[in-house]
Amino acid sequence: xxxxxxxxxxxxxxxxxxxxxxxxxxxxxxxxxxxxxxxxxxxxxxxxxxxxxxxxxxxxxxxxxxxxxxxxxxxxxxxxxxxxxxxxxxxxxxxxxxxxxxxxxxxxxxxxxxxxxxxxxxxxxxxxxxxxxxxxxxxxxxxxxxxxxxxxxxxxxxx
Numbered sequence: 001x002x003x004x005x006x007x008x009x010x011x012x013x014x015x016x017x018x019x020x021x022x023x024x025x026x027x028x029x030x031x032x033x034x035x036x037x038x039x040x041x042x043x044x045x046x047x048x049x050x051x052x053x054x055x056x057x058x059x060x061x062x063x064x065x066x067x068x069x070x071x072x073x074x075x076x077x078x079x080x081x082x083x084x085x086x087x088x089x090x091x092x093x094x095x096x097x098x099x100x101x102x103x104x105x106x107x108x109x110x111x112x113x114x115x116x117x118x119x120x121x122x123x124x125x126x127x128x129x130x131x132x133x134x135x136x137x138x139x140x141x142x143x144x145x146x147x148x149x150x151x152x153x154x155x156x157x158x159x
Contacts, residue, residue, distance in 0.1 A: 001074060004117040006087040007110060008080055010057065010125045011136040013095050024093045026052070026060040026068035038078045040071065048072040057089040059109060063156075065101030067109055080128055088113055088120070096137035097156040107148040 014024045033054035040054060048071070049055075055070035056078035062068065070091075071077055079089035090109060092098050098106075110122060124140035126133050138154045 002076070003086060004073075004088055004120045006080070006083060007113050007117065007120045007122045008083075008087050008089045008125055009106070009110075009123070009136045009140050010079065010089060010091040011095055012060075012091055012093045013135070014093055015095070023063050025062060025066075026055060026057075026070055029057065029060055029070070029091060030055040033078065040075070044072060044075045048075065054078075057091040059088075059090045060093065061090065061102050061105045061109070062093050063099050063102060065099065065105040067105050080125060080131070083128060088117065092136060094156065097154050098150070099156050099158055100150075103148075103150040103155070110148070 012024060012029060030052045033056050036054075038054040038056050040052065045053065049069060052070055057070045058073055058075075058077060060068045060070055073088055076084050077087065077089045078084060080087055090106065092102055092106065094102070114120070114122070122140060122144050124138070125131060125135040127140065138151045143149070143151055
C-alpha cells in the first residue's frame, strides 16, 4: 500500500449542466486524459478497470452523486505533478458549483478515505505550491473546517 499524505479534490472544469441534461462521466475524463497523453500501465489495466486507458483520478463524482472508480487506490495517479505517489485524487464533474448529491457523495467518500488514510491532509489541487490552478474552485480547507457544509455560492440548484 502506498504512503498517502494527501486526499486531493479536483474539478473537471465542465459546463454546469443540470442532472436532467446530458452529463459527463468518468468515461469522458478518460477520453480527455487520453487526448492529453496520459496512460495507465497494462499491468494496472489488467488488474482494475480495464476499460479506462488513461484516467488520472481514483474517483469521479457525477452530478447525480454517482461515484465512479478510475484508477485503483494503490495505482499512482496522474493528477498533481510532483505529488502523485503520495495522493488519492477525487474529481467533481462541473466547475465551482456542485449539486447537493455531489456534496453528499464527496463528504461520504472523503470520510471513508479519512478513516483509511488517517494522517492524510484533505486539500484542493490549487493548494499545492506552484500550482497555477483554481481547481476545485472552493476552499477545501474551509469546507473541512466547516464540517463539510457546502460553501456559500457553490451549490448548483436543481429544479
